[in-house]
Amino acid sequence: MRWDAWGDPELAAPLSEGTATLIRGMLGVSGEVTLPTIDPATVAVSPSRLSVDDLAGLRAIVGADWVSAADADRLVRAGGKSTPDLLRRRRAEQDAPDAVVVPGTDDEVAALLAWCGENRVAVVPFGGGTSVVGGVDPTAEQFRAAISVDLRRMDALIDLDEVSQIATLGAGVTGPEAERLLGDRGFSLGHFPQSFRYGSIGGFSVTRSSGQASAGYGRFDDMVQAITLVTPRGILRAGRSPKNAVGPDLRQLILGSEGAFGIVTSVSVRVHRVPAATEYEGWRFDTFAHAAAAFRAVAQEGVMPTVMRVSDEIETALNLARPTEIGESDDDLPDKQVPGGCLAITTFEGSPTAVAARAGVVREIFTAAGGQSLGDGPAKTWEHGRFSGPYLRDALLDIGVGCETLETVTTWAKLEEVKAAVTAALAEALPEPVVVMCHISHTYATGASLYFTVVYRQGDDPLAQWQAAKQRVTGAIAAAGASITHHHAVGRDHRPWLAAEIGDLGVEVLGAVKHALDPLGVCNPGKLV
Amino acid sequence: MRWDAWGDPELAAPLSEGTATLIRGMLGVSGEVTLPTIDPATVAVSPSRLSVDDLAGLRAIVGADWVSAADADRLVRAGGKSTPDLLRRRRAEQDAPDAVVVPGTDDEVAALLAWCGENRVAVVPFGGGTSVVGGVDPTAEQFRAAISVDLRRMDALIDLDEVSQIATLGAGVTGPEAERLLGDRGFSLGHFPQSFRYGSIGGFSVTRSSGQASAGYGRFDDMVQAITLVTPRGILRAGRSPKNAVGPDLRQLILGSEGAFGIVTSVSVRVHRVPAATEYEGWRFDTFAHAAAAFRAVAQEGVMPTVMRVSDEIETALNLARPTEIGESDDDLPDKQVPGGCLAITTFEGSPTAVAARAGVVREIFTAAGGQSLGDGPAKTWEHGRFSGPYLRDALLDIGVGCETLETVTTWAKLEEVKAAVTAALAEALPEPVVVMCHISHTYATGASLYFTVVYRQGDDPLAQWQAAKQRVTGAIAAAGASITHHHAVGRDHRPWLAAEIGDLGVEVLGAVKHALDPLGVCNPGKLV
Structure with a gap:
């Protein structure tokens, strides 16, 4: 994954002549490159705040090969892939995590969390790095540094129960890798979000990802049978059976927890035979x-x-x-x-x-x-x-055209009203003409998601421009009684509206759970709760 | 509902001659009544520990008509309907809650919880009283008394969104009443557990009830779109949209909470048109x-x-x-x-x-x-x-024949092994011959429930006899890796195995949530957590 754009550089294409002509005509932009990408070699990466002793301590846990404080390694974990992220990537100075640490086992993750607690260092879990809500921002908050804990070594198909059709996958397994590992055995997971090519099993879990085949195979949270969360207080394993009445469903407390309660290291998911x-x-x-x-x-x-x-x-x-x-x-x-x-x-x-x-x-x-x-x-x-959409955005940003997506979910009775409210908020917040496109991609008996793509002419301060629009549109969504996110999660960007959605008491409950599992608060601070 | 047996006295039938002959032959019992039911007028009900001032305080909250300390009212709320409950009901001395209080609004429930905290009185929510796990046992634990909070006044269809097919029902609405209220508008809930005729919407929620039509309409927890929990710390409303990614799903924390976090007062559920x-x-x-x-x-x-x-x-x-x-x-x-x-x-x-x-x-x-x-x-x-099964048990208890049900759920790969383990544990724990019957009534892609009915000859101390068998069989279920309950919930009876199922850290998390919502611990103490 490129550090400053979506996906694989090989797959990134310049705007086609037809698209460029259409966009220029609609939005009145010249087509000149106004906001170029930047050579990573020239970027000033925030210096690591970790000492030689700190790095030695981390290496003692995961091995010398699996800790890096090199600028290039830190830079690719500097954040996710929202439009604000990509706009920030076009700046000469970049904030980055203070080190990248790659654990290989649950015990190593537990030891890392303990070390970080003792050493006042924040832990930011990193899977595919595709968050569009600031979920992997390397924020240290009250701590003296932040490490990115990259889960890519946890890449195994740990178990496949072919009878029950349950696969246990390491948190670092990516979408394509899950399909390859399962496909070799005649099975498929069937989880195809837009981030499929890069997103990881752990990331799909903690963000409640929803894929394009959700109508048939369910959202990712529907697929999860069991989940392992390594926390500073020990390991929480939830999910002994498909469904049960053993009190509240703790799986549903870990799903959506966005790294704030600990690090998900493996997930057992429902799979199905490759369809005939x-x-x-x-x-x-x-x-x-x-x-x-x-x-x-x-x-x-x-x-x-x-x-x-x-x-x-x-x-x-x-x-x-x-x-x-x-x-x-x-x-x-x-x-x-x-x-x-x-x-x-x-x-x-x-x-x-x-x-x-x-x-x-x-x-x-x-x-x-x-x-x-x-x-x-x-x-x-x-x-x-179906996975090519995000590439278009990078080419548009070059020529001063903003392009971002946002999503919500509501009941059928409110669907048209919410769609109109979002469209109106975007039109009010951005310079005319604003192109707002919408689709339904996740359908329930009682309601549906609405996924918006907005294309607009960027102003002099594109980041502030979009942040103001995002503020306005999320406020409109909350005011209309819809959910602030259907599958992008809360992260840092939606956090100001969390209480509007779940109430102050709901926020307190999440805080109590966080305190029980992460009493020092080192787990992904500033995200979710 | 009878205080000492299942259901409606009008529907209770004596054993048919064929059944009686078969049972006598199989189990070697005479057919004589050995353990008669008891005239409630002769029962010594535990005296209320509440003072005149206490009762006046409660009446000031809900109104004079809605507080009772009369023996007859307290006796019918003395417990649920497990076989141990029914065996206890055949004793001359009965523990009962110290008063029955019937609130009509969320505000009254909130005021009751505050009063109970100030006055050191435990709160036991009561819906249909059909718990088979001791979930409504009027245990005061560390408090000086316990009141039964009967939710029967919360009996309205509060809202029906016909477009989204979402009905909001008061917690006290019973199964048949839900069908009647919805049926008048051309809709049905489709939740038909064995307890359908008496069970309430609130009870279905907090126990994660599963009905006979779960294959088509889902378990009750699948149906819930939104839920209101009145807690000592305020009102928690969870569920703004069908499914979303706004952090952990707080609905799934309230579902299965068994009154330990507060009192569920209303629930929005998915409904469907009466099928063509x-x-x-x-x-x-x-x-x-x-x-x-x-x-x-x-x-x-x-x-x-x-x-x-x-x-x-x-x-x-x-x-x-x-x-x-x-x-x-x-x-x-x-x-x-x-x-x-x-x-x-x-x-x-x-x-x-x-x-x-x-x-x-x-x-x-x-x-x-x-x-x-x-x-x-x-x-x-x-x-x-389909709703007549439980009546048979009362007639069997009369003649010294024990009859109880228990259930579990596991993955397909373990189903036969778990079934054999349960059958063996019952055969070892009870006198020969033990009749163990089993069915699957809830089927998932990854596994299924197993519902057992066991019929056996009772010993001299039938309660101790069954408790020893229950201990053995639940241990066998836990040891086999299956869930300790599929849809009966935890209550008081399954609580010793909660940590075996969700781990010590899982129990701590539930404790942290309870402490956040119910810091004084007045909500259904001794149940779940």
């Missing part, structure tokens, strides 16, 4: 409201596709189904088939009989709700490009 | 192992019936599908159709298309797994008698 059959079907709905009603009917009937998502009119028109090719002209492409309407995507995975049965039920409901089938083309096109 | 279509299908499998494999295949495919349960060979032979008619002879009845095998029941509810699609997938899987369809008869028979 897959069906794809794209649909056109006249309006987003029609599509939402159709999605609601499907979820309330309880017979779900594996993937079910729909873009609103604007996202459909701008063809975010092919995120690297906004504005490209090709009459065969899906946006040409849905003029003025909304493009929905469904896929179905499972046995041939089950796939046919589920697809039949969904087809009946969608047709009754006014949907028109577009065949399998749009869904296949979407699947092909 | 229902299909019933019974199945015969050669063995329990075959049936379990078939259930596993269905759950792992992810296309579920609404109800899916299977009795093992012994339960099938003794025809617990008709629990009031054990041993009755009728060639048309389902047990005659499955000699030597296992009877499974499925029902499907939903739209006609969805019902047909789901039933088709399940039929294909069951047939491939060796199942033989028995048509719709067995499932309809089961549905008719």
